[in-house]
Amino acid sequence: xxxxxxxxxxxxxxxxxxxxxxxxxxxxxxxxxxxxxxxxxxxxxxxxxxxxxxxxxxxxxxxxxxxxxxxxxxxxxxxxxxxxxxxxxxxxxxxxxxxxxxxxxxxxxxxxxxxxxxxxxxxxxxxxxxxxxxxxxxxxxxxxxxxxxxxxxxxxxxxxxxxxxxxxxxxxxxxxxxxxxxxxxxxxxxxxxxxxxxxxxxxxxxxxxxxxxxxxxxxxxxxxxxxxxxxxxxxxxxxxxxxxxxxxxxxxxxxxxxxxxxxxxxxxxxxxxxxxxxxxxxxxxxxxxxxxxxxxxxxxxxxxxxxxxxxxxxxxxxxxxxxxxxxxxxxxxxxxxxxxxxxxxxxxxxxxxxxxxxxxxxxxxxxxxxxxxxxxxxxxxxxxxxxxxxxxxxxxxxxxxxxxxxxxxxxxxxxxxxxxxxxxxxxxxxxxxxxxxxxxxxxxxxxxxxxxxxxx
Numbered sequence: 001x002x003x004x005x006x007x008x009x010x011x012x013x014x015x016x017x018x019x020x021x022x023x024x025x026x027x028x029x030x031x032x033x034x035x036x037x038x039x040x041x042x043x044x045x046x047x048x049x050x051x052x053x054x055x056x057x058x059x060x061x062x063x064x065x066x067x068x069x070x071x072x073x074x075x076x077x078x079x080x081x082x083x084x085x086x087x088x089x090x091x092x093x094x095x096x097x098x099x100x101x102x103x104x105x106x107x108x109x110x111x112x113x114x115x116x117x118x119x120x121x122x123x124x125x126x127x128x129x130x131x132x133x134x135x136x137x138x139x140x141x142x143x144x145x146x147x148x149x150x151x152x153x154x155x156x157x158x159x160x161x162x163x164x165x166x167x168x169x170x171x172x173x174x175x176x177x178x179x180x181x182x183x184x185x186x187x188x189x190x191x192x193x194x195x196x197x198x199x200x201x202x203x204x205x206x207x208x209x210x211x212x213x214x215x216x217x218x219x220x221x222x223x224x225x226x227x228x229x230x231x232x233x234x235x236x237x238x239x240x241x242x243x244x245x246x247x248x249x250x251x252x253x254x255x256x257x258x259x260x261x262x263x264x265x266x267x268x269x270x271x272x273x274x275x276x277x278x279x280x281x282x283x284x285x286x287x288x289x290x291x292x293x294x295x296x297x298x299x300x301x302x303x304x305x306x307x308x309x310x311x312x313x314x315x316x317x318x319x320x321x322x323x324x325x326x327x328x329x330x331x332x333x334x335x336x337x338x339x340x341x342x343x344x345x346x347x348x349x350x351x352x353x354x355x356x357x358x359x360x361x362x363x364x365x366x367x368x369x370x371x372x373x374x375x376x377x378x379x380x381x382x383x384x385x386x387x388x389x390x391x392x393x394x395x396x397x398x399x400x401x402x403x404x405x406x407x408x409x410x411x412x413x414x415x416x417x418x419x420x421x422x423x424x425x426x427x428x429x430x431x432x433x434x435x436x437x438x439x440x441x442x443x444x445x446x447x448x449x450x451x452x453x454x455x456x
Contacts, residue, residue, distance in 0.1 A: 003031045005043045013393075014049050016400065018057035026066050026077055037067065037075040052448055059447075063401050063440070093437040094404035094427060098237060098380050099299055100271075101355045101426040103348060106298060113335045113344075125334050131327040132318035133160025140337035141305035144345065145291060148269050149307060150281045156311040159318055162328035163302040164267055164292035169194045170320035171263055171288050171306075172228075179227035181263070182220045184212050186411040186418075188237050188265065191230050204413040209373070211241040214250040221258040228261040233279055235268035235378040238411045238422040242375055245276055252282035261309075262287040267295035270349040271356060271377040285309050288317075293336060296349045303328045303336050352426075353377040359425040359434055366438040370445055372423075379426030385419045386445060395421055397447070403440050 003025060007017035025031050037043075037058070044054045058075060061067050069075045117125060133141070138155040146152040161167035172181070172194045180201040183191060187202075195202050203226055206216035212231060220226060231251070233243045243251070255262050264279045264287050280289035289307040308314040321327065339345040356379045363374070363381055374381040383405075385394055391407035398405050398421075405423050408416040423441065428434035 003035065003037050005038065005046050007047060014047075015053045015056040015060070016397075018043070018047070018049075018054065019060040019400070022057070022061050023064065023066055031077055033077050035077045036073075037077070039074070056448060060397070060401060063443075093402055093433065093440065095424045095437055096404040096406050096422075097427045098295070098422070098424045099426050100295060100297065100352045100379050101359065101428075102298060103351045103355070106348065109344065109348070110298075110300065110335065113338060114331060117331065117334055117338065122334065125331045127330070129327065129330045129333075130318075131322045132314065133158070133327070133333060134330075137333045137337050140340045142307075144340050145289070145305055145307055148266065148275055148278045148281075148291070149284075149289065150277060153284075153307045154311070157308045157314050159306040159308060159314050159321070160328060160333055161304045161306060161321055162325050163294060164265060164290050164304040165190045165194075166321065166325045167290050167292075167304045167306050167317075168263065168265065169197070169324060170317055171290075172198055172200060173320045173324070174316055175200060175227045175261075180224060181228050181230050182217060182226040182260075183230040183413060184232075184236070184239070185413055186239055186408065186416075187230065187413060188232060189410050191265075192413070202413045207239060207241070209241060210247050211236055211239070211243040212251065214247065214254060217251060217254050221254060221260060225258060226260055228263050229255055230263045230265065231279065232265050232267075233269075234266055234272055234276065235375045237268075238380065238406070238408075238420075239382050240373045240375050240378055240380065242272065242276070248277065248279055249282055252279050252286075255279075255286055256283055260286070264289045266290065267292045268375075268378060270296040270346070271353050271375070271379070273353075273377055280307055288313070293345070296352065297345060298348075301332060301336055303333055352379075356426065359428075359431060362431060362435060363423070363425060363438055366435065366442055369442070380422055380424045383421050383423055385421065388448070389419060389445075391416065391419045391421055394419075394444070398441070398444055401440060401444060403437055403444070405441070 006021045007014055008020040040051060040054045044051045066078055067075055068078050137160050138158040141158050141160055142152040142155050168190060177199045180203050181195060182203045182205055184207045185204045203220050203224060205212045235242055262279050262283060266278060266289060278289055280287040286309060290304055292304040293301040308317055357376050360374050360376055372381045372383040385391060392409055395405055395407040405421040408418060408420045425434060428437055
């Protein structure tokens with residue numbers, strides 16, 4: 001049966017409409033396995049589009065595994081079994097979730113750790129506990145935070161929360177309705193979500209390769225004094241910028257001069273080869289330091305430790321958390337504390353940092369022709385797109401091709417300042433699958449330029 005070319009209704013771009021229509025006709029049985037497609041010039045003539053538009057559409061359908069080209073014979077519809085296999089593989093290449101690569105022995109370590117806790121008769125871990133964490137878990141948290149803060153904070157200044165987002169929301173809630181938070185022009189989407197839910201304003205700060213610039217923060221404090229500054233000081237999400245010590249000191253001095261609270265979200269500090277003093281070390285009386293285990297160990301340990309400016313602030317944060325989240329799992333919190341005390345947690349983080357370096361090296365080799373920012377031990381990169389691409393359009397093409405990446409708009413306060421996507425290297429199950437995804441990414445980056453005539 002010969003395919004009758006058409007463009008799917010509602011498609012934003014003609015090449016996407018052709019690709020969607022062909023896949024739909026294959027799925028419905030309008031064209032079947034073994035059917036040969038019309039020549040590309042014939043399709044272009046019938047639809048009144050450029051030949052490059054048809055070529056791009058068929059390349060997209062070929063990548064998704066529905067058709068194949070045979071030299072000298074034309075383009076054919078693939079057998080359903082082959083399509084399903086290719087599609088299943090493509091669906092695994094979701095590089096949108098910013099998670100650390102998981103060590104092979106981690107599930108066994110977690111299972112054995114939990115088993116040992118329960119075998120020791122700690123049935124209290126199956127019940128409710130204090131919202132802000134037990135005394136023992138807060139002591140363990142203080143020990144974990146010590147290297148980045150210069151010394152272990154007093155445990156009455158530490159709160160244990162059910163993840164960084166929960167802690168961030170609760171801290172923002174303390175600022176009060178209508179408060180302004182200054183943050184980088186590209187920032188963590190979780191902050192945008194919390195601000196929107198709580199009726200807070202976000203003030204966009206200029207950024208460079210070292211992160212938020214002191215000049216933009218100073219200008220904000222003079223023109224529209226914020227209640228707080230939000231900052232990811234190490235391996236920024238999404239830009240990967242790690243703020244050097246001199247910049248941290250400058251930011252801390254401005255915050256102190258203007259009395260601005262600092263919300264230091266620091267999930268990636270353990271992935272740095274050499275620790276840098278946190279802003280909470282430079283301005284301890286102003287800073288809420290949030291450190292989650294989800295990004296340096298595993299999402300399964302969705303636990304965050306917060307070093308608060310004072311013991312009174314810790315009580316306020318505990319009250320704010322109680323209204324939205326009754327606290328992390330006592331069992332997982334006890335497991336994290338045990339892992340900290342035995343050195344297991346840092347051992348796991350070191351293994352993850354090593355694997356991340358291997359993945360970053362792989363990305364540097366495959367994406368050598370493109371511009372991107374990365375931290376060697378981090379598990380994401382910030383990829384600048386070639387001139388022909390808008391980030392949203394590129395991300396949509398990538399998803400249709402079986403590869404998930406996150407466009408700049410997800411991170412931007414206001415209009416995106418650059419066309420870029422975040423690529424999370426840790427989300428792939430292994431380096432082989434990551435390599436396949438990066439090769440596909442490289443291929444997509446080389447797709448031809450859009451033209452106004454391609455818009456339906």
